[in-house]
Amino acid sequence: MSSENGLTGRQRNRAAALEYIRRAGGCSRNELMDYLGLSRGGVAHLVNSLLETHDVEIVEEDSRPIAKRGRPASKIIYKSPPALVVGIDFGHTHVTVAIADLGGRVLAERTIAYDVNKDAPGACAQARVMLDGLLYESGAGNPVIYAVAGIPISIDRRTGGMRANMRRSSWAQGRPQEIIENALGMSVRLEHDTNLGALGEMRVGSARGLTDALYIKISSGIGAGLIFDGKIYPGSSGFAGEIGHIKVPGSSELCRCGSRGCLEALAGIEPVARQLSMATRSTIDESGRIITPGHDPAAERILMEAGWTIGRLIADLANCLDPQTIILGGRLGAENETVREGVAQAMMRHAEPAIASTIPVRRASLGQRAEIVGAVTLAVDDAVVLLDSQRTAADATRDR
Secondary structure (H helix, E strand, O other), X not given: OEOOOOOEHHHHHHHHHHHHHHHHOOEOHHHXXXXXXXXXHHHHHHHHHHHHOOOEEEEEEOOOOOOOOOOOEEEEEEOOOOOEEEEEEEOOOEEEEEEEEOOOOEEEEEEEEOOOOOOHHHHXXXXXXXXXXXXXXXXXXXXXXXXEEEEOOOEOOOOOOEOXXXXXXXXXXXXXXXHHHHHHOOOOEEEEHHHHHHXXXXXXXXXXXXXXXXXEEEOOOEEEEEEEOOEEOOOOOOOOOOHXXXXXXXXXXXXXXXXXXXXXXXXXXXXXXXXXXXXXXXXXXXXXXXXXXXOXXXXXXXXXXXXXXXXXXXHHHHHHHOOOEEEEEHHHHOOOHHHHHHHHHHHXXXXXXXXXXXXXXXXXXXXXXXXXXXXXXXXXXXHHHHHHHHHHHHHHHHHO
8 A cells, every 4th residue: 555655665664774774874684673663574575675676785794702603793785876976065265075975975075275255156166176076086987966065155945045134245146056056067956054064963973863953163154053853954944043143242343244243253263363363372274273382371261252152142042942962063163172161151151051951062073074074965865865766756657
């Protein structure tokens, strides 16, 4: 019997098994049995079916004690179809491009410094050059079937356009998706970079295994990626998480959006770097790390205050959303323990005590790669769904 979406129970189990095996990086038959809730015989029949269609392969893992007899443990591995996906991360000051197979294995990756704020079309042209170079150098002869790009601005999901107060950005020279697609010569799914960072950390980083988390990117801009019930929440129009443009009481610094007093104009990496250059001997390098010629109390105070300012706002978010964890990413958030301490202290001071005591504040375990990992992950997810739907349609046509 078919379900409402046209899939039989067997097809649903097959799709769920493949997704679990792929996302887990492989699993045992017992783990698959627990996940699907099937009998041992049901899992055995399902695995045999996947083996017959070459969707998975079995790898023997001899992890038994030396004196123990019997068959070695085996692991079911997702067998990547002969195709590639592309992930692109356009930051404010960098471009990263990666290619991966459908098993999620990154085959090649490159990052360059580029002023994307001033020249988004040029950054897209550079991304195409980088992609061609990666495909050539890696020797990957399989076709690219899907691409995902992240940009540091929100796009209206209803119109494909930008927010009115971001018209000064070079992305405003046209519709961002069209600019990217024209440069790359292929269709591209466009996402906010903080959402991709949240996805990367949720799948293989600090939020792995969790269902509710806040990912806060602190770099040239400040934004939040929201994870609810294991899924990215973009908001009804795609503008969720724009915390960088929340006004900080008593602040009047001019922001790139044209307003004054925005959070990122006060605690983003550029204003923090300016404060360091004026008051200390410390500087911030390209990776976001603080270069200090010895112990510098003034530099620590500036970084602590930046973390505190951001943490004061995050405390309000935590009171509203009650996440399992808060993850700090971006050049300033992922690389500086003092900033994390400032955020954590503000959380303890301003969040509801019952919430503050149960929510850890962590630095992103993927560091500044969270966004590109998220882009590749989403590209793989979408590509696999696309291929599976094509196979299901072909099977249905053949069975008629």
